[in-house]
Amino acid sequence: xxxxxxxxxxxxxxxxxxxxxxxxxxxxxxxxxxxxxxxxxxxxxxxxxxxxxxxxxxxxxxxxxxxxxxxxxxxxxxxxxxxxxxxxxxxxxxxxxxxxxxxxxxxxxxxxxxxxxxxxxxxxxxxxxxxxxxxxxxxxxxxxxxxxxxxxxxxxxxxxxxxxxxxxxxxxxxxxxxxxxxxxxxxxxxxxxxxxxxxxxxxxxxxxxxxxxxxxxxxxxxxxxxxxxxxxxxx
Amino acid sequence: xxxxxxxxxxxxxxxxxxxxxxxxxxxxxxxxxxxxxxxxxxxxxxxxxxxxxxxxxxxxxxxxxxxxxxxxxxxxxxxxxxxxxxxxxxxxxxxxxxxxxxxxxxxxxxxxxxxxxxxxxxxxxxxxxxxxxxxxxxxxxxxxxxxxxxxxxxxxxxxxxxxxxxxxxxxxxxxxxxxxxxxxxxxxxxxxxxxxxxxxxxxxxxxxxxxxxxxxxxxxxxxxxxxxxxxxxxx
DNA sequence: CGAGGCGTTGAATGGCCTCAACGATGGTGG
DNA sequence: CCACCATCGTTGAGGCCATTCAACGCCTCG
Numbered sequence: 001x002x003x004x005x006x007x008x009x010x011x012x013x014x015x016x017x018x019x020x021x022x023x024x025x026x027x028x029x030x031x032x033x034x035x036x037x038x039x040x041x042x043x044x045x046x047x048x049x050x051x052x053x054x055x056x057x058x059x060x061x062x063x064x065x066x067x068x069x070x071x072x073x074x075x076x077x078x079x080x081x082x083x084x085x086x087x088x089x090x091x092x093x094x095x096x097x098x099x100x101x102x103x104x105x106x107x108x109x110x111x112x113x114x115x116x117x118x119x120x121x122x123x124x125x126x127x128x129x130x131x132x133x134x135x136x137x138x139x140x141x142x143x144x145x146x147x148x149x150x151x152x153x154x155x156x157x158x159x160x161x162x163x164x165x166x167x168x169x170x171x172x173x174x175x176x177x178x179x180x181x182x183x184x185x186x187x188x189x190x191x192x193x194x195x196x197x198x199x200x201x202x203x204x205x206x207x208x209x210x211x212x213x214x215x216x217x218x219x220x221x222x223x224x225x226x227x228x229x230x231x232x233x234x235x
Numbered sequence: 236x237x238x239x240x241x242x243x244x245x246x247x248x249x250x251x252x253x254x255x256x257x258x259x260x261x262x263x264x265x266x267x268x269x270x271x272x273x274x275x276x277x278x279x280x281x282x283x284x285x286x287x288x289x290x291x292x293x294x295x296x297x298x299x300x301x302x303x304x305x306x307x308x309x310x311x312x313x314x315x316x317x318x319x320x321x322x323x324x325x326x327x328x329x330x331x332x333x334x335x336x337x338x339x340x341x342x343x344x345x346x347x348x349x350x351x352x353x354x355x356x357x358x359x360x361x362x363x364x365x366x367x368x369x370x371x372x373x374x375x376x377x378x379x380x381x382x383x384x385x386x387x388x389x390x391x392x393x394x395x396x397x398x399x400x401x402x403x404x405x406x407x408x409x410x411x412x413x414x415x416x417x418x419x420x421x422x423x424x425x426x427x428x429x430x431x432x433x434x435x436x437x438x439x440x441x442x443x444x445x446x447x448x449x450x451x452x453x454x455x456x457x458x459x460x461x462x463x464x465x466x467x468x469x470x
Numbered sequence: 471c472g473a474g475g476c477g478t479t480g481a482a483t484g485g486c487c488t489c490a491a492c493g494a495t496g497g498t499g500g
Numbered sequence: 501c502c503a504c505c506a507t508c509g510t511t512g513a514g515g516c517c518a519t520t521c522a523a524c525g526c527c528t529c530g
Contacts, residue, residue, distance in 0.1 A: 076390045079469040084390045101376050141336050143378040150385035155311045155319045158393040159430055234314040
């Protein structure tokens with residue numbers, strides 16, 4: 001399942017990386033050929049089945065990851081055992097930034113769908129960033145992006161009624177997408193994202209379907225009535 | 236009220252910076268004398284009264300700030316006009332990181348107490364960071380810290396019952412402090428931090444006082460019963 | 471075929487919100 | 501100096517919404 005490709009191959013487009021989601025969107029977008037020549041560590045690329053744990057809170061942050069396709073949840077736990085999903089990580093996003101400053105991972109990272117990833121040693125990023133301003137810039141941008149996402153989860157997904165939260169989550173899932181179609185998560189995960197119970201998440205989705213704000217277009221796949229959902233979200 | 240000091244003075248300990256909260260804790264901790272010599276822009280240092288707005292969402296991010304003493308809230312607004320406080324910024328923290336990547340500010344920054352700040356042009360940080368690895372490292376650490384705070388606000392302060400949230404907020408305010416005493420915010424601000432109403436915040440605080448989990452030790456100042464509050468927080 | 475996971479739905483409870491009133495405080499202006 | 505007003509914290513009453521606990525149907529998988 002784990003397939004190893006050299007960074008040289010990665011850059012030259014050999015192996016699977018030629019199909020990599022937009023090279024321009026990826027962390028290493030700013031690297032030159034000469035940078036890759038200086039790296040000897042391998043980049044592994046592999047796939048996770050839904051429900052698989054990529055890493056856990058406290059694991060040593062030896063590696064960082066880029067998501068090629070798919071989706072993972074970042075989970076934190078409270079002392080009483082309840083969990084909260086603090087962010088989603090999707091295509092072209094980076095996982096494990098905290099490793100860059102020497103921290104162990106701060107979340108559990110668990111695949112929500114079948115997910116393909118690239119894995120690279122944290123040390124490689126650290127070394128390259130020291131001398132490559134563009135990578136440096138890219139890292140800061142990634143960090144800021146994660147921070148904006150975190151703020152948005154608080155203001156949009158943890159504020160207001162259950163109906164509002166669910167509507168905002170749905171709209172978020174189709175933003176920057178061509179179609180208004182999206183795959184839904186399990187109700188338990190939706191609850192953990194929105195700070196509501198599984199039952200309330202289920203009831204709200206069921207209610208949206210009865211009102212035709214959602215139309216099932218496949219197995220666990222739905223078309224959204226964006227204008228009306230927006231109305232609910234903004235109340 | 237605004238007093239201008241050159242960076243040279245700042246570093247050499249002239250002016251008010253000799254009393255600066257731990258130099259080692261500050262963003263510029265890693266700079267050498269030679270770095271300061273290369274800066275010609277002034278660093279302003281000034282004070283805000285409670286309730287004063289430092290900057291607003293969308294303002295051009297020409298400056299960044301370090302908090303010397305005091306406390307500010309970072310506020311975001313929803314389309315319906317309701318507000319949510321997404322983070323607190325306190326002594327030695329940095330404000331306006333988003334300016335570094337060219338963004339305008341993402342929040343309203345409003346002083347909660349009398350607050351002293353240092354203000355420096357974003358361009359200065361950008362230029363210095365390009366060539367100073369230690370500052371670079373420091374910036375990443377700051378970003379990660381903000382991100383951890385954001386995650387904690389979601390898991391600790393936006394999850395569970397009102398009693399739990401208030402207890403966790405109180406405990407947070409005295410963490411890393413010598414005493415178990417702290418100043419409380421207005422009830423409206425507490426509500427905006429915890430995602431509850433002003434009345435619920437007030438009721439909960441009043442209830443804690445009746446149970447002697449809080450003892451007033453001064454004007455809007457309280458001593459905390461940490462063990463019992465911890466029990467409530469962890470339920 | 472039975473077991474288990476998942477989504478759904480019902481009924482009842484309770485916690486939080488809404489709306490309202492009241493006292494205390496502090497600043498303002500007559 | 502004091503009446504006046506605005507702000508803030510508190511408390512009450514009532515209602516609604518989300519939770520809790522439970523049951524049921526559907527599906528996959530062993």
